[in-house]
Amino acid sequence: MTDLSTLETLLQQTGQNVSTPCYVYSVSSVIENYQALKKALGTKLVFSLKANSNLDLVVRCGHIFEDGIEIASLGELNSLASGDAPRYINNPSADKNFIRAAIASKATLIIDNLDQLELISEFVGKRPIQPVILRLNHCVINEFSGKTNIRPNHFGMDWETTSKAIERINSLQLELKGFHLFSGSYNFNHWALETAQAALQLTTQMEKLYGKPISYVNLGGGFDNQWQTQSFDFEQYRALLTEFPDHITLAHESGRGIVGSAGYFLTKVRYLKSIDGQKYAVCDGGMAQNFLLAQTERPLKKYQSPVILNRQAQSVDMSTLLVGTSCNKDDVIGTCNADLKVGDTLAFDQCGAYNASYTVSPFLTLPSAKTYLVE
Numbered sequence: 001m002t003d004l005s006t007l008e009t010l011l012q013q014t015g016q017n018v019s020t021p022c023y024v025y026s027v028s029s030v031i032e033n034y035q036a037l038k039k040a041l042g043t044k045l046v047f048s049l050k051a052n053s054n055l056d057l058v059v060r061c062g063h064i065f066e067d068g069i070e071i072a073s074l075g076e077l078n079s080l081a082s083g084d085a086p087r088y089i090n091n092p093s094a095d096k097n098f099i100r101a102a103i104a105s106k107a108t109l110i111i112d113n114l115d116q117l118e119l120i121s122e123f124v125g126k127r128p129i130q131p132v133i134l135r136l137n138h139c140v141i142n143e144f145s146g147k148t149n150i151r152p153n154h155f156g157m158d159w160e161t162t163s164k165a166i167e168r169i170n171s172l173q174l175e176l177k178g179f180h181l182f183s184g185s186y187n188f189n190h191w192a193l194e195t196a197q198a199a200l201q202l203t204t205q206m207e208k209l210y211g212k213p214i215s216y217v218n219l220g221g222g223f224d225n226q227w228q229t230q231s232f233d234f235e236q237y238r239a240l241l242t243e244f245p246d247h248i249t250l251a252h253e254s255g256r257g258i259v260g261s262a263g264y265f266l267t268k269v270r271y272l273k274s275i276d277g278q279k280y281a282v283c284d285g286g287m288a289q290n291f292l293l294a295q296t297e298r299p300l301k302k303y304q305s306p307v308i309l310n311r312q313a314q315s316v317d318m319s320t321l322l323v324g325t326s327c328n329k330d331d332v333i334g335t336c337n338a339d340l341k342v343g344d345t346l347a348f349d350q351c352g353a354y355n356a357s358y359t360v361s362p363f364l365t366l367p368s369a370k371t372y373l374v375e
Helices: 004-014 027-041 055-064 074-079 096-104 114-121 139-145 159-172 188-210 234-241 256-262
Strands: 022-026 044-048 069-071 087-090 108-111 132-136 176-181 216-218 249-254 263-275 278-283 315-323 332-338 345-348 370-374
Touching: 004 022, 004 370, 022 027, 022 256, 027 044, 027 055, 027 234, 027 249, 027 256, 055 370, 074 096, 087 096, 096 108, 096 114, 108 114, 114 159, 132 159, 139 159, 139 188, 159 176, 159 188, 176 188, 188 234, 249 256, 256 263, 332 345
Parallel strands: 022 370, 044 069, 044 249, 069 087, 087 108, 108 132, 132 176, 176 216, 216 249, 278 315
Antiparallel strands: 022 263, 263 278, 263 345, 315 332
């Protein structure tokens, strides 16, 4: 993965006149992360486009996403109108227009609920429909393993609803490809074994109800940005996965684990000030361009500390709060214990997943962050 010192060198080598606020994505880091995670899992690996839908980045890395790309919106589907990678449509609110477009593009639909299945039924006999996948709520992990206590959510179907969906699939003479099971963001290390154990039983039960073999099981993701530095026994996990029947193709999905550590957010110090003893640096980028750095959704905030690009700064005892350009009192994106100067460019790492998209840029019509790619 590209570190920040290497990032400085890459920016100099490319000769790009970087304008802040901006995101910088390392193409080689995305490729390395993908290959490392796929090797660790020993399965196919689907890239979740919503984590980073920058089209230039996807095109540059597209050759490695041969196992598929998961798409969550019509806009994402339209942006990937071309390309050979399988496309999986996964959105609990996918409406008829989205489903129609997905079928026309020969994408595989991951069905979240019975009503979506009824929308699909309207196209039966009119257009070829790819074998469908059923999205299961993680409550079935508890039901089939009896070991979990995962925070509830509204995605997918419980086993009773899944049984009804299989019955309806048979009546419509659709093909059932398999199922998708996800324990939630950041949850892979906690529930991977229980998820796989439940999926083993689910495979058997689903094939009984369907009356034919299924061929595909997606065990979800939930990987951290820095999954490679965390303690998890991938060897034990791969051994468990060998218990699945040979006719089952296993897959996982990831966005954050692939692109999270490959992205950087750069912002420049415009002004320095002190109020009642607290130092502040007003930057040209803030929560409007990188909402996640502000951590407004966390009751206990632990702000990220950036590095200063292109100069060595001395450490100081008192921290400076880094704030953006909006009029929101929560527009605090970081803290710095260095001797800052006006004009310093600050670089935040681990900003490759969701930071650019999960934001509030329309607020005050502030400019969006620019994007640069480096090798």
